[in-house]
Amino acid sequence: AAKGAAKGAAKGAAKGAAKAAAEPEEPATVLTVTSPTGAGDPIVDTLTGDYIEQGTNQGKKVYQKKAQNSETVLLYYWDNRDGDEYSGWWFGEAVGGTQVWAHCEAHTQAPPVMKWKVPWDQPVKPGALMVKPVQAAPAKAAGKGAAQPGASSPAGATTSGSKVKDITEQVTAAEKSAQESLAMAKSLLAQGPDGAASARDCLTAAQEMLLGTQKSLAEDAREAKTSGAAGQPVVAALTKLSPRLNTLQASIKQELVKCKVGPGAAKGGAGGKGAAGAAVGLAPKKVDKLSPEEAQAAMEALQPKVAAAEEAAENVATTAGPLLENPPEPDGEEGKAAIAEVEATAKGAQDQLNAVKSEIARTASSFGTGEGWVQIRTDCQAMQKSLSGVQLKLNPFKSFRSQLTQKIAARKVIQQISEKVEAAEADVEKVVAACNSSESGQMSAEDIEAAEAIVGPCKKNLQTAGLMVDTKLKTATGPMKDDFQAMKDRLTRAGEKAEEMGKVLLRQKKGLDLEKGLEACKTRVEQAEEAMVKYAATEEPFLQEGEVPDASKALSAVEVAHKKAEASIAQARTILKKQLSDTKMLTEAAAKSATERITSFSERLDVAQRKLEEMARTTFAKKYQDVLGAAFDALLVCESKVQ
Numbered sequence: 001a002a003k004g005a006a007k008g009a010a011k012g013a014a015k016g017a018a019k020a021a022a023e024p025e026e027p028a029t030v031l032t033v034t035s036p037t038g039a040g041d042p043i044v045d046t047l048t049g050d051y052i053e054q055g056t057n058q059g060k061k062v063y064q065k066k067a068q069n070s071e072t073v074l075l076y077y078w079d080n081r082d083g084d085e086y087s088g089w090w091f092g093e094a095v096g097g098t099q100v101w102a103h104c105e106a107h108t109q110a111p112p113v114m115k116w117k118v119p120w121d122q123p124v125k126p127g128a129l130m131v132k133p134v135q136a137a138p139a140k141a142a143g144k145g146a147a148q149p150g151a152s153s154p155a156g157a158t159t160s161g162s163k164v165k166d167i168t169e170q171v172t173a174a175e176k177s178a179q180e181s182l183a184m185a186k187s188l189l190a191q192g193p194d195g196a197a198s199a200r201d202c203l204t205a206a207q208e209m210l211l212g213t214q215k216s217l218a219e220d221a222r223e224a225k226t227s228g229a230a231g232q233p234v235v236a237a238l239t240k241l242s243p244r245l246n247t248l249q250a251s252i253k254q255e256l257v258k259c260k261v262g263p264g265a266a267k268g269g270a271g272g273k274g275a276a277g278a279a280v281g282l283a284p285k286k287v288d289k290l291s292p293e294e295a296q297a298a299m300e301a302l303q304p305k306v307a308a309a310e311e312a313a314e315n316v317a318t319t320a321g322p323l324l325e326n327p328p329e330p331d332g333e334e335g336k337a338a339i340a341e342v343e344a345t346a347k348g349a350q351d352q353l354n355a356v357k358s359e360i361a362r363t364a365s366s367f368g369t370g371e372g373w374v375q376i377r378t379d380c381q382a383m384q385k386s387l388s389g390v391q392l393k394l395n396p397f398k399s400f401r402s403q404l405t406q407k408i409a410a411r412k413v414i415q416q417i418s419e420k421v422e423a424a425e426a427d428v429e430k431v432v433a434a435c436n437s438s439e440s441g442q443m444s445a446e447d448i449e450a451a452e453a454i455v456g457p458c459k460k461n462l463q464t465a466g467l468m469v470d471t472k473l474k475t476a477t478g479p480m481k482d483d484f485q486a487m488k489d490r491l492t493r494a495g496e497k498a499e500e501m502g503k504v505l506l507r508q509k510k511g512l513d514l515e516k517g518l519e520a521c522k523t524r525v526e527q528a529e530e531a532m533v534k535y536a537a538t539e540e541p542f543l544q545e546g547e548v549p550d551a552s553k554a555l556s557a558v559e560v561a562h563k564k565a566e567a568s569i570a571q572a573r574t575i576l577k578k579q580l581s582d583t584k585m586l587t588e589a590a591a592k593s594a595t596e597r598i599t600s601f602s603e604r605l606d607v608a609q610r611k612l613e614e615m616a617r618t619t620f621a622k623k624y625q626d627v628l629g630a631a632f633d634a635l636l637v638c639e640s641k642v643q
Contacts, residue, residue, distance in 0.1 A: 030134040031063050031075070031111065034212075035127070043101050043118055047091050047129060051075055057095050060109060073101075075111055075131070090120070102129060106173065109162070113170040113216065114209055115177050126181045127205035130212050164237045167220055171241045174213040178248045181206035185255050200259040207252050211315065214245050218318035225325060232326065239322050240334075243341040246319075250344065290366040295376050298363050299383070302356070306383055309356045312349035313394045319345050320397055327407050339401045346397040353394065357387055396477060410480045413472060414487055420465045421487070425494050427458040431501045435508070443508045455502055462495045510582065511590045517579045518597055524572035525601045531565035532608050538562075539615055565612055572605055 031051040035044045047065075054064035057076050065073035076095045080087035089111050093099035103120035106112040116129040181202050188199035221238045224231035290298065320342045328335040364380050367373055431451045435443065443451070469491060473484045538561040541554050580598050583591040 032132050032134050033065075033075075034130050034132070041118070041128075044128065046071065047073060047101055047118075049073075050134075062095060063111070077107075077111075106169075108166065108169050110166050112173055113213060115173050124177065124180075125205070126177050126202065127209040127212075130209065132212075132216050163220070163224075164234055167217065167238060168241065171213060171217065171244060174210060175244060175248060178206045178210055178252065182248075182251055182255060185259075189255070189258055196259045200256065203252050203256050203259065207249065207256070210245050210249055210252070211311075214242065214249075214315060215318070217242060217245070218315075218321070221322045225322070235322050235326065239338065242319055243337055246341050246345055249348070253348065289368060290363075292368070292372045292376060295363070295367055295373075298366075299376065299379055302360060302363065302383065305356045305359065306386060309349070309353045309387065310390050312352050313390045316342065316346045316349050316394060316397050320400065323404065324407055327404050327411065329408075335404070339404060342397055342400040346394060346400065349394055350398065353387065353390060357384075360384060360387070407480055410472065410476065410483060413468070414483055417465045417468055417487055417491075420461050421490060421494055424458045424462050424465075424498065427454045428494065428497050428501055431455055431458075431505070435501070435504050443512075445512055448505060448508050448512065451501075451505055451508075455498060455505060459495070459498045459502070462491060462498060466491050466495065507590075511594070514579060514582050514590075514594055517575070517582065518594060518601075521572065521575050521579055521598065521601050524568070524575050525604050528565065528568040528572045528605060528608050531561070531568040532611055535561040535565040535612065536615060562612070562616060565608075569605055569609055569612070572601070576602055576605070 030053075033048050033051060035041075035048050050066045051063040052066060053061055054074065055062045058079050060077040062077075063075040065075075072093055073091060074093070074095060075089065075091055077089050078087055078096065085105075088103060088105040088107065090100050091102040100120050102116050102118045104112050104116045106115065110133065111131045113131055114126070114129070115124050116131075117124055118128045185199040185203045188202065189196060217238055221235050224234035224238065227234075323338050323342065328338055360380065360383060364377075367377060367380070431454055434447055434451050466488070469484055469488045473481065473488060476484050535558075538554070538558045576598050580595065583594045583598075
C-alpha cells in the first residue's frame with residue numbers, strides 16, 4: 001500500500017505536465033488484450049478486451065479500452081522521471097493517475113506482449129496478460145501519387161525494419177519469461193511431490209504463452225507475405241525467430257513429463273523406459289463400463305483436448321507455411337534448421353493427437369448398448385472423424401524434408417509452365433487488341449491471318465502445359481497439390497479465352513466472306529436496275545401516239561425484256577436473303593452494319609419491282625389496244641371485200 005501511495009504521489013505530481021495529446025498522430029492501431037491463464041480474476045477481466053489508439057504520451061502511443069462499462073482503462077508508457085521502478089508500460093485509469101492495475105518494466109515503442117505484473121506490485125506471472133496488435137486493413141491509395149501495393153520505398157523499408165525489431169523484442173521477452181518459468185519449475189520439482197502441481201501450473205502457463213507468441217508470429221508472417229516483394233525481408237526475419245520458441249516448447253514438454261511421473265522417474269529407475277511410458281499414460285488401461293451420464297461427461301471433457309490437437313496441427317501448418325511459400329535450400333544451414341523445427345513440431349502434434357485418439361478409444365470401449373447410447377456414439381464418431389481430418393492435415397509435415405525438396409522441384413516446373421502461360425496470355429491479349437482495334441468491327445483479311453497465326457500456336461502451348469500440370473497433379477499432395485491446382489485453374493481460364501478468340505476470328509472470317517457477298521449483292525441489284533432501264537426502252541414505242549411500226553416484233557421485244565428484268569430482281573432478292581441469314585454469325589457491330597446495307601439493297605429492289613409492275617400496267621392496255629385496232633381494221637377490209 002505504501003509503495004502504491006508513493007507511486008501515486010510521484011506520478012500525480014507530474015500528471016499535468018504529461019497529458020496525452022488530443023489528437024492521434026496517425027490512424028488508431030487496435031490492440032487486443034487477452035489472458036491465457038488469468039480468466040476469472042477481477043483485475044484481469046477489467047483489462048482484457050479491445051483497445052483503440054487515444055493520443056500520445058512521452059513520445060509513445062496511448063491506448064484506451066473500448067467502452068463496455070463506465071470504468072476507463074488506459075494503456076500508456078511512463079518514463080523514469082519518477083524512478084526506474086515506476087517506468088515502463090502501465091494499465092491505469094488515467095495517464096499518470098494514481099489508480100493502476102498492471103505494470104511491465106519494458107521500454108519498447110509498442111506495448112510488450114507479455115511479462116506483465118498483475119496486480120502491478122506483484123511478481124510477473126507467465127500468461128497473466130497478453131497484448132497483441134490487431135493488423136489494420138491496408139489503406140486505399142489517395143491518388144496518383146499514392147504508393148502501390150508491394151512498391152518499395154525508404155519509408156516502407158524503415159517500417160519493415162521497425163516491425164521486425166518490435167517482433168524480435170516480443171520473442172526475446174517471451175524467451176526470457178519461459179526460461180524463468182523453467183527455472184522456477186525445476187526448483188519446485190526439487191521440492192518433491194508437493195511442488196509438482198505448482199510446477200505443472202507454471203509450465204502450462206509458459207507453454208500457453210509461447211503458443212500465443214507463435215500464433216502472433218505466424219499472423220505477422222502471413223501479413224508480411226501479402227505485401228509482395230516488400231514484405232520478403234520481414235518474412236525471412238520472422239522465419240528465423242520461430243525455432244527459438246520451438247526449442248523452449250520442447251524443454252517445457254520435457255519438464256511437464258517430469259511433473260507427471262515425479263522427479264527422477266523420467267531418468268530411468270527400476271522401470272526403465274517401460275515405467276516412464278506407463279507413467280505418461282501410453283500403457284493399456286482397463287476401463288470400467290460407464291453410465292450414459294458418465295460417458296457424456298467424459299466426452300465433454302475430451303472436447304478441449306480435441307481442440308488442442310487441432311490447434312497443434314494448425315500450428316505446424318502455420319510454422320511450415322512461410323517455408324513452403326519461399327522454400328530455403330534443404331541442405332543449407334537455414335534449410336536444415338527449418339526442417340528440424342517443422343518435423344519436431346509435427347512430432348509433438350502427432351504425439352498429442354495419438355494421446356487424444358487413445359483416450360477416445362478407451363472411453364468408447366466403456367460405452368454400453370441400447371437407445372440411450374445412440375447420440376453418445378454419434379458424437380464419439382464425429383469426434384473421431386474430426387481427428388481423422390487433423391491426421392490428414394498433419395501427415396505431409398512428418399517428413400518435411402521430402403516435402404520441401406518436392407516443393408522446390410515443383411516450383412521449378414510451375415515456373416516453366418508459368419512462363420508458357422504468361423506468353424500465351426500475352427498472345428491472347430494481342431488478338432483481343434487486334435479484334436477491338438477495328439472501328440467498323442470488321443477486321444481486314446491481313447489482320448485475321450496475323451491473328452490466326454498467333455492463336456493456333458497459343459492454344460497448342462496451353463494444351464501442352466495442361467498435360468504437364470495434369471501429370472504432376474495426379475501425384476502431388478498437400479500444398480504442392482494446391483499449387484498445381486491453382487496453375488491448372490489459370491490454364492483453364494487462359495484456354496477458355498483462347499477458344500473464345502478463335503470463335504471471334506471465325507466470326508471475323510464470316511464477316512469478310514459476307515463483305516464479298518454484299519459486293520455480289522450490289523452487282524446483282526445494279527444488274528436488276530439495268531434490266532429495268534432496258535425494259536423501259538422496249539416499252540417506249542407503245543407509250544407514243546400513233547401506230548407502232550412492226551408491232552408484233554416490238555411486242556415480242558417487250559415481253560423478253562420484262563422477263564429478264566423480273567428474273568434479275570428475283571435473283572437479287574435470293575442472294576440478299578442468304579446474306580441476311582449469314583449476319584447471325586457476325587459480331588454485333590458487324591451484323592448491324594451488314595444488315596443496314598442489305599436493307600438498302602432490298603429497298604432499291606422494291607423500287608425496281610414497283611416500276612416494273614407500274615410500267616406493265618400502263619403499257620398493257622396500249623399494246624393490246626393497238627393489236628385490237630389492227631385486227632378491227634383487217635376485219636373491215638374483209639367485210640368490204642365480201643360486199
